[in-house]
Protein backbone atom coordinates (compact mmCIF):
# COMPACT_ATOMS: atom_id res chain seq x y z
CA UNK A 1 0.00 0.00 0.00
CA UNK A 2 1.37 3.39 -0.89
CA UNK A 3 0.41 6.28 1.32
CA UNK A 4 1.86 8.57 -1.30
CA UNK A 5 -0.45 7.53 -4.08
CA UNK A 6 -3.76 8.59 -2.67
CA UNK A 7 -4.93 12.05 -1.74
CA UNK A 8 -6.84 12.67 1.44
CA UNK A 9 -10.56 12.57 1.06
CA UNK A 10 -13.11 13.47 3.67
CA UNK A 11 -15.06 10.60 5.11
CA UNK A 12 -18.74 10.32 4.33
CA UNK A 13 -20.10 10.21 7.83
CA UNK A 14 -23.01 12.66 8.17
CA UNK A 15 -22.57 15.24 10.83
CA UNK A 16 -18.88 14.71 11.17
CA UNK A 17 -16.75 17.79 10.83
CA UNK A 18 -15.08 17.91 7.44
CA UNK A 19 -12.31 20.38 7.09
CA UNK A 20 -9.79 20.38 4.34
CA UNK A 21 -6.52 19.35 5.82
CA UNK A 22 -3.86 21.98 5.34
CA UNK A 23 -0.28 21.43 4.43
CA UNK A 24 -1.13 18.33 2.46
CA UNK A 25 2.23 18.26 0.81
CA UNK A 26 4.03 18.23 4.14
CA UNK A 27 1.71 15.54 5.44
CA UNK A 28 2.32 13.35 2.42
CA UNK A 29 6.06 13.73 2.83
CA UNK A 30 5.76 12.71 6.45
CA UNK A 31 3.61 9.78 5.48
CA UNK A 32 6.75 8.35 3.97
CA UNK A 33 8.30 8.25 7.45
CA UNK A 34 5.99 5.61 8.77
CA UNK A 35 5.48 3.97 5.42
CA UNK A 36 8.95 3.76 4.01
CA UNK A 37 11.45 4.98 6.55
CA UNK A 38 11.96 8.57 5.34
CA UNK A 39 10.28 11.66 6.67
CA UNK A 40 11.02 15.17 7.75
CA UNK A 41 9.65 17.68 10.15
CA UNK A 42 6.34 19.39 9.48
CA UNK A 43 2.73 18.63 10.19
CA UNK A 44 -0.78 18.50 8.90
CA UNK A 45 -3.04 21.10 10.41
CA UNK A 46 -5.63 20.04 12.93
CA UNK A 47 -8.14 22.85 12.75
CA UNK A 48 -11.39 22.78 14.67
CA UNK A 49 -12.32 21.40 18.05
CA UNK A 50 -11.89 17.80 17.00
CA UNK A 51 -10.92 17.36 13.44
CA UNK A 52 -10.39 16.75 10.65
CA UNK A 53 -10.67 13.02 11.04
CA UNK A 54 -8.69 10.81 8.69
CA UNK A 55 -11.23 8.64 6.90
CA UNK A 56 -8.95 6.31 4.95
CA UNK A 57 -6.04 4.05 5.89
CA UNK A 58 -3.66 6.31 3.99
CA UNK A 59 -4.87 9.49 5.67
CA UNK A 60 -4.67 7.83 9.08
CA UNK A 61 -1.09 6.73 8.39
CA UNK A 62 -0.16 10.25 7.36
CA UNK A 63 -1.61 11.67 10.56
CA UNK A 64 0.30 9.18 12.72
CA UNK A 65 3.48 9.80 10.80
CA UNK A 66 3.13 13.57 11.21
CA UNK A 67 2.47 13.12 14.93
CA UNK A 68 5.54 10.92 15.39
CA UNK A 69 7.64 13.50 13.54
CA UNK A 70 6.44 16.15 16.01
CA UNK A 71 7.23 13.82 18.92
CA UNK A 72 10.72 12.90 17.91
CA UNK A 73 11.67 16.49 17.10
CA UNK A 74 10.21 17.89 20.34
CA UNK A 75 7.50 19.83 18.52
CA UNK A 76 4.53 18.14 20.18
CA UNK A 77 1.18 19.89 20.04
CA UNK A 78 -0.63 17.68 22.54
CA UNK A 79 -3.75 18.08 20.38
CA UNK A 80 -7.36 17.40 21.26
CA UNK A 81 -7.23 17.93 24.99
CA UNK A 82 -8.90 21.33 25.32
CA UNK A 83 -12.07 22.04 27.28
CA UNK A 84 -13.96 22.30 23.99
CA UNK A 85 -12.76 18.91 22.79
CA UNK A 86 -13.58 17.26 26.10
CA UNK A 87 -17.12 18.57 25.87
CA UNK A 88 -17.47 17.62 22.19
CA UNK A 89 -16.44 14.07 23.02
CA UNK A 90 -19.21 13.58 25.56
CA UNK A 91 -21.52 12.83 22.67
CA UNK A 92 -19.39 10.12 21.07
CA UNK A 93 -16.02 9.13 19.70
CA UNK A 94 -14.55 8.78 16.23
CA UNK A 95 -10.97 7.56 16.71
CA UNK A 96 -9.10 7.14 13.43
CA UNK A 97 -6.63 4.39 14.33
CA UNK A 98 -6.32 1.35 16.55
CA UNK A 99 -2.86 0.95 18.03
CA UNK A 100 -2.03 -2.51 19.33
CA UNK A 101 1.08 -1.82 21.37
CA UNK A 102 3.13 -3.26 24.18
CA UNK A 103 2.48 -2.42 27.82
CA UNK A 104 5.96 -0.88 28.07
CA UNK A 105 5.89 2.44 29.96
CA UNK A 106 8.27 3.99 27.42
CA UNK A 107 5.90 3.58 24.46
CA UNK A 108 2.54 5.22 25.20
CA UNK A 109 0.78 5.54 21.82
CA UNK A 110 -0.84 8.92 22.42
CA UNK A 111 2.56 10.41 23.22
CA UNK A 112 4.71 8.84 20.52
CA UNK A 113 2.12 9.76 17.87
CA UNK A 114 1.31 13.13 19.48
CA UNK A 115 -2.44 12.51 19.55
CA UNK A 116 -5.13 13.42 22.05
CA UNK A 117 -8.53 12.49 23.37
CA UNK A 118 -10.74 10.63 20.95
CA UNK A 119 -7.96 10.14 18.39
CA UNK A 120 -6.61 6.64 19.03
CA UNK A 121 -8.15 3.45 20.31
CA UNK A 122 -5.28 1.83 22.14
CA UNK A 123 -5.06 -1.86 22.96
CA UNK A 124 -1.99 -2.89 24.88
CA UNK A 125 -0.63 -6.27 25.90
CA UNK A 126 2.92 -7.36 26.68
CA UNK A 127 4.67 -8.06 23.40
CA UNK A 128 1.43 -7.20 21.53
CA UNK A 129 0.32 -10.76 22.30
CA UNK A 130 -3.12 -11.61 20.97
CA UNK A 131 -5.81 -13.30 23.00
CA UNK A 132 -9.59 -13.24 22.78
CA UNK A 133 -9.88 -10.01 24.75
CA UNK A 134 -7.33 -8.27 22.57
CA UNK A 135 -8.94 -9.54 19.37
CA UNK A 136 -12.37 -8.52 20.60
CA UNK A 137 -11.15 -5.07 21.54
CA UNK A 138 -9.62 -4.52 18.11
CA UNK A 139 -12.73 -5.85 16.39
CA UNK A 140 -14.81 -3.42 18.42
CA UNK A 141 -12.82 -0.52 17.03
CA UNK A 142 -12.86 -1.74 13.46
CA UNK A 143 -16.42 -3.05 13.25
CA UNK A 144 -18.34 -0.79 15.63
CA UNK A 145 -16.38 2.42 15.22
CA UNK A 146 -15.37 1.92 11.54
CA UNK A 147 -11.73 2.73 12.25
CA UNK A 148 -9.74 2.50 8.98
CA UNK A 149 -6.29 1.62 10.35
CA UNK A 150 -4.81 -0.89 12.79
CA UNK A 151 -1.14 -0.53 13.68
CA UNK A 152 0.75 -3.34 15.42
CA UNK A 153 3.46 -1.43 17.24
CA UNK A 154 6.48 -3.31 18.54
CA UNK A 155 9.46 -1.59 20.07
CA UNK A 156 13.20 -1.76 20.62
CA UNK A 157 14.37 -3.58 23.77
CA UNK A 158 10.98 -5.16 24.47
CA UNK A 159 11.09 -6.91 27.84
CA UNK A 160 8.38 -9.40 26.90
CA UNK A 161 10.25 -10.43 23.76
CA UNK A 162 13.51 -10.64 25.72
CA UNK A 163 11.84 -12.94 28.25
CA UNK A 164 10.47 -15.07 25.43
CA UNK A 165 13.94 -15.36 23.89
CA UNK A 166 15.43 -16.41 27.22
CA UNK A 167 12.65 -18.94 27.78
CA UNK A 168 13.05 -20.32 24.25
CA UNK A 169 16.75 -20.80 24.95
CA UNK A 170 16.00 -22.70 28.14
CA UNK A 171 17.58 -19.94 30.24
CA UNK A 172 14.50 -19.13 32.21
CA UNK A 173 11.48 -20.88 33.68
CA UNK A 174 8.68 -18.34 33.62
CA UNK A 175 5.78 -18.51 36.05
CA UNK A 176 2.13 -18.91 35.10
CA UNK A 177 0.78 -16.26 32.81
CA UNK A 178 4.24 -15.03 31.84
CA UNK A 179 4.81 -18.45 30.31
CA UNK A 180 1.71 -17.90 28.20
CA UNK A 181 3.15 -14.66 26.86
CA UNK A 182 6.50 -16.28 26.08
CA UNK A 183 4.83 -19.19 24.29
CA UNK A 184 2.87 -16.77 22.13
CA UNK A 185 6.02 -14.87 21.15
CA UNK A 186 8.20 -17.99 20.71
CA UNK A 187 7.41 -18.52 16.97
CA UNK A 188 9.13 -15.16 16.32
CA UNK A 189 12.41 -16.31 17.89
CA UNK A 190 15.24 -17.33 15.56
CA UNK A 191 17.65 -19.37 17.65
CA UNK A 192 20.31 -19.34 14.95
CA UNK A 193 21.08 -15.69 15.77
CA UNK A 194 23.32 -14.33 18.52
CA UNK A 195 21.59 -13.19 21.67
CA UNK A 196 21.26 -9.44 21.05
CA UNK A 197 20.43 -9.89 17.39
CA UNK A 198 17.99 -12.62 18.38
CA UNK A 199 15.99 -10.26 20.59
CA UNK A 200 15.97 -7.47 18.03
CA UNK A 201 14.99 -9.76 15.18
CA UNK A 202 12.28 -11.33 17.34
CA UNK A 203 10.77 -7.89 18.02
CA UNK A 204 10.40 -7.33 14.28
CA UNK A 205 9.27 -10.86 13.45
CA UNK A 206 6.74 -10.80 16.28
CA UNK A 207 5.17 -7.68 14.75
CA UNK A 208 4.96 -9.45 11.40
CA UNK A 209 3.32 -12.54 12.87
CA UNK A 210 0.81 -10.59 14.94
CA UNK A 211 -0.02 -8.40 11.95
CA UNK A 212 -0.58 -11.47 9.76
CA UNK A 213 -2.82 -13.11 12.32
CA UNK A 214 -4.86 -9.96 12.70
CA UNK A 215 -5.18 -9.43 8.96
CA UNK A 216 -6.55 -12.99 8.64
CA UNK A 217 -9.34 -12.38 11.15
CA UNK A 218 -12.55 -12.66 9.10
CA UNK A 219 -14.05 -9.35 10.25
CA UNK A 220 -10.86 -7.51 9.43
CA UNK A 221 -10.02 -9.42 6.25
CA UNK A 222 -13.37 -8.48 4.71
CA UNK A 223 -12.64 -4.80 5.25
CA UNK A 224 -9.07 -5.09 4.01
CA UNK A 225 -10.39 -6.67 0.80
CA UNK A 226 -12.58 -3.64 0.12
CA UNK A 227 -9.90 -1.08 0.95
CA UNK A 228 -11.71 0.22 4.03
CA UNK A 229 -9.04 -1.04 6.41
CA UNK A 230 -5.29 -1.50 6.54
CA UNK A 231 -3.43 -3.51 9.17
CA UNK A 232 0.21 -2.48 9.27
CA UNK A 233 3.21 -3.39 11.37
CA UNK A 234 5.57 -0.83 12.84
CA UNK A 235 8.42 -0.47 15.34
CA UNK A 236 9.24 2.28 17.79
CA UNK A 237 12.94 2.85 18.40
CA UNK A 238 13.71 4.05 21.91
CA UNK A 239 16.99 5.57 20.77
CA UNK A 240 15.55 7.80 18.04
CA UNK A 241 11.87 7.88 19.14
CA UNK A 242 11.02 7.13 15.57
CA UNK A 243 8.24 4.84 14.38
CA UNK A 244 8.94 3.04 11.14
CA UNK A 245 6.98 0.55 9.13
CA UNK A 246 7.67 -3.19 9.24
CA UNK A 247 6.78 -5.08 6.09
Ligand SMILES: [Zn+2]
Pocket residue numbers: 102103104126127155157158159160161
Ligand atom coordinates in the same frame (compact mmCIF):
# COMPACT_ATOMS: atom_id res chain seq x y z
ZN1 LIG B 1 7.53 -4.45 25.12
